Amino acid sequence: MVYQADFTGKVVVITGAGGALCSAMAKALAENGAKVAVLDIRHEAAQVVASEIIKGGGQAVAVASDVMDKVSVESACRAILEAFGTVDILINGAGGNREEATTSSSLSFFDIPSDAVKSVFNLNFLGTFIPCQVFGKVMAEKNNGLILNISSMNAFRPLTRIPAYSAAKAAVTNFTQWLAVHMSENYSKNIRVNAIAPGFFITNQNRFLLINNSGELTPRGQSIIDHTPMGRFGEPEDLIGTVLWILSDGARLVHGVVIPVDGGFSAFSGV
Numbered sequence: 001m002v003y004q005a006d007f008t009g010k011v012v013v014i015t016g017a018g019g020a021l022c023s024a025m026a027k028a029l030a031e032n033g034a035k036v037a038v039l040d041i042r043h044e045a046a047q048v049v050a051s052e053i054i055k056g057g058g059q060a061v062a063v064a065s066d067v068m069d070k071v072s073v074e075s076a077c078r079a080i081l082e083a084f085g086t087v088d089i090l091i092n093g094a095g096g097n098r099e100e101a102t103t104s105s106s107l108s109f110f111d112i113p114s115d116a117v118k119s120v121f122n123l124n125f126l127g128t129f130i131p132c133q134v135f136g137k138v139m140a141e142k143n144n145g146l147i148l149n150i151s152s153m154n155a156f157r158p159l160t161r162i163p164a165y166s167a168a169k170a171a172v173t174n175f176t177q178w179l180a181v182h183m184s185e186n187y188s189k190n191i192r193v194n195a196i197a198p199g200f201f202i203t204n205q206n207r208f209l210l211i212n213n214s215g216e217l218t219p220r221g222q223s224i225i226d227h228t229p230m231g232r233f234g235e236p237e238d239l240i241g242t243v244l245w246i247l248s249d250g251a252r253l254v255h256g257v258v259i260p261v262d263g264g265f266s267a268f269s270g271v
Contacts, residue, residue, distance in 0.1 A: 005032055005244045005247070005249075005250065006032065006033055007032045007033045007034035007089075007247070007248075008032075008033030008034075009033065009035075010034045010088040010089060011037065011085070011086050011087050011088045012026075012029050012034045012035070012036050012037065012088065012091065013037045013090045013091070013135055014036065014037070014038060014039060014090075014091040015039045015040070015065070015091070015092050015093050015094040016040060016067075016092075016094030016095060017036075017039055017046060018038070018044075018045025018048070019040070019045075019093065019203065020201075020203055020236050021150075021201060021203065021239060022093035023038075023049045023236075024236035024239065024240060025091060025093070025239065026038055026049055027052065027053055028240045028243070028244065029089075029243075029244070029247075030053040030058030030059065030060060034058075034059075035061075035084050036050075036060045037063055037080045037083070037084065038050045038053075038060055038061065038062045038063065039065045039076055039094075040094075041065065041066050046062035046063065046064065061079075061080070061083045061084070063076045063079050063080060064076075067123075067126075067130055067131055068123060069130075070130050070134065073131055077134050077135060077138065081138070086138065086142065087135050087138045087145070088139075088146065089145065089148070090131060090135040090139075090145070090146070090148070091150070091243075092127070092128040092131055092132065092149045092150060094123065094127045095123055095128075095168075095169075096120075096124070096203070097120055097162055097164070097165040097206060098116050098119060099208060100112070100113060100116035101116040101119070101120045101163070102162050103160075103161045103162075104161070112163070112164075116164065117164040120168055121167065121171075123168075124165065124168035124169060124171075124172060125168045125171040125175070128149050128150075128172050128175065129175065132175075136183065136191075140191065143187075143188045143190055143191075144188065144190045144191065145188075145191045146191070146193075147179070147191070147192070147193045148193075148194055148195065148196065148243065148246060148247060149172050149175070149193070149194070149195040149196075150172070150198065151169050151173045151176065151196065152169035152172075153197055153260070154166035154169045155169040155170045155172065155173040155197060155258070156197065156260070156266050158170070160220075161209070162209075172195065173195060173258050176193055176195040176256065176258060177258075179193045180193035180256030181256060184255070192251075192252070192255045193255065193256060194246055194254060194255065194256065194258070194259070196239065196243065196260075197258050197260045197261065197262065197266075198239060198262065199228065199234055199261060199262025199263050199266075200224050200233050200234060200263075201233060201234040201235070201236065201238075202233050209221070210233075227268050227270060228263045229263060229267070230263035232263065234261065234262075234263065238261060239261055
């Protein structure tokens with residue numbers, strides 16, 4: 001592993017933890033001693049990840065939760081407090097795009113349904129905002145904690161075809177900076193809030209944009225590779241070193257920032 005840190009005794013809540021990227025984070029944190037609450041709206045997916053952690057000798061609990069529903073998140077919080085006693089770290093990993101909110105040859109910008117836009121925006125932004133409210137309150141009451149949001153390359157520069165997702169991730173970045181200041185000024189200097197901005201990782205939500213049915217790169221997928229100096233898509237494990245570092249005491253003065261993990265994409269001008 002690129003970076004290791006001791007999270008023994010720390011309770012980590014990860015939303016969207018049934019997915020590829022956040023399940024990798026959950027397993028890595030458990031390997032480094034954390035007790036992990038695996039949250040996902042798909043309870044079976046959360047159970048699979050929690051079971052894998054437990055089989056590997058770690059501690060985990062699976063909790064079904066809809067991050068867009070505050071009552072659901074509050075219920076999840078109570079279950080986690082009952083299981084582990086506290087919450088030290090929150091990773092807001094729930095998110096994604098919808099094909100119905102993506103422009104294409106068969107769907108123009110003018111015809112994108114507003115419901116699809118609301119769905120994408122609510123999942124990515126409201127799905128970050130609400131867990132920060134619920135679990136952030138626990139941190140404020142105990143005067144200590146860490147929040148890590150998941151932004152995107154779209155927040156730096158909007159990418160073509162995905163207006164709702166780009167806008168939502170830009171909102172996550174702005175909110176990360178706002179919340180960092182707000183928590184420090186109003187609740188505790190011991191609560192840090194940051195985000196990472198993954199580059200291009202192939203997930204169930206974006207696969208249709210990057211790889212065609214024959215397994216070859218789409219023109220968009222090829223363009224991304226051409227504009228990524230390291231010349232490849234990310235793998236879930238590529239996020240682990242950055243996540244462990246930013247959540248560790250080694251980053252204790254890092255606050256209110258968004259760290260790209262993108263193979264150089266954000267640094268490349270195209271020339």
